[in-house]
Amino acid sequence: MSVRLIASDLDGTIIREDGTISARTIDAFHRARERGISIVFVTGRPFRWLAPVREAFGHLGTVICSNGAVLYDLEQEKLLWAQTIDVEVLQRTREIITRAEPTATFAAETTGGLHLEEGFAEPYELELISRFERLDLQSTLLNEQGVVKFLAKSRTRSSDDFMAAVAEELATLVTVTHSAQNVSLLEMAHARINKSVALANYAKELGIDSSEVAAFGDMPNDQEMLAWAGYGYAMASGHRTALDAATYRAPGVEDDGVAQIIEAILDNAEPPVS
Known part of the structure; x- marks a missing residue:
């Protein structure tokens, strides 16, 4: 797998039912960043509700918020772009x-x-x-x-x-x-916005092709993103529409599924099958 960008949903994907992000997941994302892989979180949450990300990762990465309508720079705590509705x-x-x-x-x-x-x-x-x-x-x-x-x-x-x-x-x-x-x-x-649109634009700015993107999600608002990414992973614990849209499946959020896949990418190992 040749991955230059990791795009991950939050709730139900890396944020567990108790509202936390596991130490294993935090470590996997930091290792990926240290290896030069770009990180972007892609969520339905507004940028004001990113406390779990800040607590887990500090100011790591960029966040696509509100299902693609907002681009937020977490490292500078700055709103970069927003698409509003008339x-x-x-x-x-x-x-x-x-x-x-x-x-x-x-x-x-x-x-x-x-x-x-x-x-x-x-x-x-x-x-x-x-x-x-x-x-x-x-x-x-x-x-x-x-x-x-x-x-x-x-x-x-x-x-x-x-x-x-x-x-x-x-x-x-x-x-x-x-x-x-x-x-x-x-x-x-x-009408022109969803997670995949915002992610595609973000990847293009970085000179990254969809074939070099690993994306993770679990719900209907993730389906376009999972279908667009070269390595689209639906969580095994996810909604049927996400599972249908993705080419691959990751173990569930409570099993640190995203961390397992990232570890496999970094180690050039065969990703786990769920």
Whole structure:
């Protein structure tokens, strides 16, 4: 395997159920960086919620956040680029989702913070969120900051059913996916954005071809990235859409699957089969 760039999702891929990243995984990424391999984390999280990465890796690498809508330099703690969604598109998207799921609630991630509709977050979630604004698609603040990810929550359908109910009608407006394990939550970005688009652009800037990229992920929001990469690894513990999209499988997150593959790459060994 000739790998010059490692691209990894976070939650469910290297971040375990207890919210931690194993020492073995941390060591594998540091070894890869020392060998000259570029590292980029590719996540649905906003750049403000990268505490597990900072705690584990310090300021290692670059992060593609919000499912590809934001590029963040972790080494300089600097927002490099963001693709926002037009307000008119947000309004139309909300109308379509509400028609299919009348009890849906909404939130928006902007370049400056989190905007929540009343009833979107559970009481325990509000205790964990230190600061947020009330969602108003017409607000000056929201428009100045720019929405990079629009969120819709259902309490009556599974994520797969919720997405199936609206995906076709939303196809020309936004990209729509989901990645949460225990909540029915749709994640929407600009129509030209997903993880693979942002990763391909990032790799191109480094002069790296897709055939030289090893990518790891576990959920529907990873499927385009896994299909694009020369070595696309879905976690054995992942969602069926990720497993279908990837050419290869890595052992599950609780088994340090990503670390196992990276170790094999560095040692020129046969990667484990899962």
